[in-house]
Amino acid sequence: MQRAAAKLCILGIDYFMREDKPVVRIWGKTDKGESIVVFDSGFVPYFYIEAETTPELKRELENIEIGGQKILRIEEVEKKIYGKPTKLLKVYVQKAADVSKFRDAVKDRKDVKEEYEYSISFYKRYLIDKGLIPVEWIEVRGEKKQEEIDADTVIEADEIKRIEKEGYPELRVLAFDIECIEEDDKIIAISVMDNSGYKKVLTHGKAKKTRNIEVLKGEKEMIERFADIVRKRDPDIIVGYNTDRYDFIKLTEKADKHKTKFILSRDGSEIVFKRRGRISSAYVAGRLHLDIYDFIEHILGSTLSSEILTLDMVSKELLGKGKEKMTWEDIEKAWKKRDLKKIAKYCLKDSELALELSKYIIPQVFELSRVVGQTPFDVARMTYSQLVEWLLIRRAFEENEIIPNTPKYDEIERRRKAPPYTGGYVQLPKPGIHKKIALFDFQSLYPSITITHNISPETLNCKCCEGNPKAKVPGEEHHFCLKKKGFIPKIIEELIKKRNELKEKMKHVKRDTPYYKSLYNRQYAVKILTNSSYGYYAYPGSRWYSRVCAQSIAAWGRYYIKRVMEMAEKEGVDVIYGDTDSLFIIMRNKEHAKRFLSRVNKSLPGVMELEFRDMYKTGIFVPSKTGTAAKKKYALLDYKGNIVVRGFEKVRRDWAGIAKKTQEKVIEIILKEGSPEKAVKIVKETIKKLREGKIKKQDLIIYTQLTKELGEYEAISPHVAVAKKLIESGRNIRTGSTIRYVITSGEGSISFRAEPAEFAGDYDPEYYIRNQVVPAALRVLSAFGYTEKDILEDKKKFSLEGFFRR
Structure with a gap:
């Protein structure tokens, strides 16, 4: 037996079955720049049962047999359910697929009150329980293996531990794009480009081979050659734009049609499409596939002013350049004329843009992955609420809290159909143009309220603070505990503290260094999660759903913005507009605005803080069709001549360019x-x-x-x-x-x-x-x-x- 040890950065994780048992595979890159896969066969699937524990119950559970399999063992444990200590049974089974089977076998028993944590994917469960963080470093020791896997090193681990190491190794990134025409829905070109300078366009038919263009016999041979290039270039990361919903689907469909294997993975497996709601994600074993469009649609899209989230528009905004100018008709005409240079230039440009966008996107995905604790493959495809949820799931395990179950379809529908509660307070603006406008807003208003007033499902209507006016929600009949820190407020407070620490570090680091960029991306990832926490309470699919918590946060928000407006009016200044967390107030100058800010902040409790954004020379606030001023529809001119626009067609995506211009x-x-x-x-x-x-x-x-x-x-x-x-x-x-x-x-x-x-x-x-x-x-x-x-x-x-x- 040959012993081996390695330090590696975790890039991905999955599992396979060996001798009817699950074996976790950790894919990564070593500190020496080598590809590595680590096997861990020591992790056993499990779920929890809440029941009145009796010897008879345990005996009956141990005798359940499904498909020749029995429960491996049962342990009595104590966990917290919404903060309350509770005795539970921890049920271990042999295979990950057995979790749902045995849960189904016990769920209708009268002596079983509830089952928990049966819907968490095995590899995600492994990361959480082992305390491993993707895109961070581990040290492994074990037996070196000889496997049919395209990796420099394969280790069967008997020891895995986290180590402190900044940054991540140099990674090979490959971008690709395909071009199709209407005739037989044919793929006519595939472009490939990687971050070491390699570039190639594959096509087929009657044409001469030219520089960077390789002409194959037909579509089948072109797809096979593309797969061959990917395996030979051996990228750690494969990127593209809309590759989940288009490119990989088209390539696999065509490979099936031509009865050829389409293998890009490091273990010889074909692409697996993992279902995520209405769409699927293309998983390539051993290589991290990032669909840039997914991340932009779910996370970055709301921060962009691009009219639509096409590769062209997004690239123009983020990179300052767009696609080659060709219409569908131009592509078809070029194909009929066999003008391969024109097609190749167009196709290769798409790969080039995807590769350049990946330099911007990958660091953000990696930092989110480190904060949330799930793989970049998964994180890049999550919504804001899903990111928050997976952070809470990991922290729940660390706090010995039971993870609430995902709501069933009927419950989600019931939540969706619930009547809306009152949101943020809006004082409609006075229409027309105004001068000398000071803009104030609350720093992370809703997260700050959650922390300051300890708003969490388990702190709601506690006995110890009943009747305490400080605990009561303004205008509501309920209150939140002032004595025992809530689970979610604690996590949000940790996030805010972490972001402040990162921002403080940034002050002492040169802006043009890789370390500064890393710190910036990390604090931005934390900011995303912090600001998404309020919406998570009201998200119908949330495990920690609480309509009462969401409406209480909104009630406190209304209270504080009205309070600041009253303070302004007492000073004799004119509040021309207030909306949720922002205030527009006429002020003499910046000094006047800052004095007012100081007085407000001295009166605010906890971590609540009002910020002064800027002074504006003039501003337009316009009326709605009903004659009253419209919400969030204004334009401001600052003292440097810059214009800030909100709510007009100029920043909307559903109007023609002539209207916006x-x-x-x-x-x-x-x-x-x-x-x-x-x-x-x-x-x-x-x-x-x-x-x-x-x-x-x-x-x-x-x-x-x-x-x-x-x-x-x-x-x-x-x-x-x-x-x-x-x-x-x-x-x-x-x-x-x-x-x-x-x-x-x-x-x-x-x-x-x-x-x-x-x-x-x-x-x-x-x-x-x-x-x-x-x-x-x-x-x-x-x-x-x-x-x-x-x-x-x-x-x-x-x-x-x-x-x-x-």
Whole structure:
């Protein structure tokens, strides 16, 4: 027996069956830069039973037999259920699949009150119980193995321990992209690029081989060659854009059609599609597959101003460059002419963008993985609430708390159908333009309230604080314990403390160093989890769901923002807008604002803190269609000439470019020049150009995403009508696809006249004038008395006098 030891960074984890027992595999990279897989056969699956423990019950449980398997052993343990110590039975079984089988066998017994922790995946359970953190380092010792696995080292471990080591090893990253045409839904090209400079485009048919382009006999040979390149380049990470929902599905379907094996993994297995709700994730054993689109859709999308989350738009925003300019028709024409250089350039650019985006995304995924304690593969595909939940699951184990069960479908539906509770307080803004505006907001308002007032399911309505006015929720009949720290407030407090420590470290590190970037990404990961904690209480699929906790946090939020507004009014300053956690107050200058801030913060309890964001020279707050001011719809001009916009079409994703550009000009002219007359003139010039046919098609395209299957739409809206036309023409359209269309001239409804952007030969100017440009402009101009009639017909003059608030 050859002994071996290694230090490695954990990149992934799964398990396989050996002699009818589960064996965990830890995939990683050593400190010497070698690929490694570690086997651990010592972990046994289990779940918990809450029951009145008797010798008879234990005996009957031990005698249950399913498929020739019996329970391995039963232990009596004590755990906490929502903070309350409870005796439980810990039931060990041989295989991970046996957990649900034996749970089903006992769940209907009268002497069994509840079963717990039966739905946690075996490999996730292993990470939690062993205290191992992905993308952190471990030291392993054991027997060196000779296995048919494409890894430099294979160790059967008998000792695994965590070690302190910063950073992660140098990793090989490979990006890929495929191009298809409508004819037989054929894959015509596959591009590959990695972070060591390798680049290649594979295609097939009658064409000459040229630099970086390899021509294969057919589609089958091209797919086989792609798999061969991946195995030879041996990447640690495979990246792409929308590869879960498109590229890998298409490649596996085509491989099946051609009856060829499509092997990218390190253990010789084919791609496994793991079901996650309505979509699946492509798992490649031994290599970390990251679909950049998944992470952007779930986590980063809300922070981007990109119109749609396509590779082109996201790359333009994050990288400053986009895709090669080619339409579907251009690609098909190039293919028919066998213009492989053109196709290769287009396809390779997509891989290049995915590879460059991965440099931005991978560090963020890794840091989230380290905070949450689950693999980068899983974390990159989680929503905000799922990230919070897996952090709570790990911490529950560490606190000896039982992990609540995932709610059943009926319970989730009941939660979804519950009437909405009152959210944040909004004082509608005074319409028009204002000067000298100070913007304040509460630092992490809801997390701070959760900590300060100890809001957690197990602290609700405790006996010890009954009748204490400090414990009571404003305007509600319930209270939260002031004496015993709650499970979730404790974790949120730890997160805030951790982020503050990281931010303090950042102050003493040079900004252009890898260590600074690592600290930044780590504090950002902590920030994401902290700010997502409030929403988790109200998330219908939450294990720690508590509507009372969620509405109590909102009630405290309303209390504090009203309190600050009252303090401002007592000082004689004008509060022009308040919304949930933000306040816009007229202040003389920054010094005045900071003095007010100091007085407010001295009055706030616990970790509550108000922050001063900035002073703004002017700001527009616009009315809604009902005549009252609209919520979260404003534009601000700071003293450096920068404009901040919130709630207008300029930052929305469902309006044509011409509407957004016109509105942007209107806002800029009013804020910087104070001239609504000039703004109206700009709108009228745009209308004239539309009627003269002088607007580029690119500015007329409307982008709308399909959020469900086409058959689920009751009304045929324009984007649904266009999606159906695209499918009829042979396009592959599915849930999540972004539909690009133009409203053309002619007879019939708007939906009937909606055409795919690439096919639209003309446009309906009156549609764009009356349904896009004028409504977008009036979102701002209505604050100054303008109507649609004024813009389209009358020559009406207005001044800003009476609209300025000093």
